[in-house]
Amino acid sequence: MSRGHCILSHGFESGPEATKVTALAEVAERLGFTHERPDYTDLDARRDISSVGDVPARLQRLIGLAAAAAARGPVVLAGSSLGAYVSAIASLQVPVKGLFLMVPPTRMGPMPALDAAPVPISVVHAWQDELIPAADVIAWAQARSARLLLVQDGHRLERHVEASAQAFEALLKGV
Numbered sequence: 001m002s003r004g005h006c007i008l009s010h011g012f013e014s015g016p017e018a019t020k021v022t023a024l025a026e027v028a029e030r031l032g033f034t035h036e037r038p039d040y041t042d043l044d045a046r047r048d049i050s051s052v053g054d055v056p057a058r059l060q061r062l063i064g065l066a067a068a069a070a071a072r073g074p075v076v077l078a079g080s081s082l083g084a085y086v087s088a089i090a091s092l093q094v095p096v097k098g099l100f101l102m103v104p105p106t107r108m109g110p111m112p113a114l115d116a117a118p119v120p121i122s123v124v125h126a127w128q129d130e131l132i133p134a135a136d137v138i139a140w141a142q143a144r145s146a147r148l149l150l151v152q153d154g155h156r157l158e159r160h161v162e163a164s165a166q167a168f169e170a171l172l173k174g175v
Contacts, residue, residue, distance in 0.1 A: 013044060020080050023165040081102070122170065123146050127153070138150070
């Protein structure tokens, strides 16, 4: 019997086999959660829409997957960068048990500012993130009483994949 379902969303110019979402999938499986890693690469390639692809379509794809999963049981959304953004925004429209956000953008061009449902939230962010200022994420996390792990790394969190997986494990154990 599954404890719930995790939807793990990759970042922009990444893919469903990316290192971080793969590490999260391994944690989910070990803890008895089913999981899926949607492929948004077709939407990310839509540079005719914006410099980061078709974000509204990415969000709608995730909402559709999350709504279907929520009809079967508890759902946890997780993502990195653009994947974190759409996960948080989707949580406002689909019932979720928790959110795990790695280097979440607090603003996304003309899209709404980052917001999330009042559920347990865990955030991993990098002090040296070259795209998203740490101060913005700290303020966002503080306003929501989110668990926040700040690490000495850049936007890709490449030196903190294991630390991110451990933080995800802590969130899943608490939902």
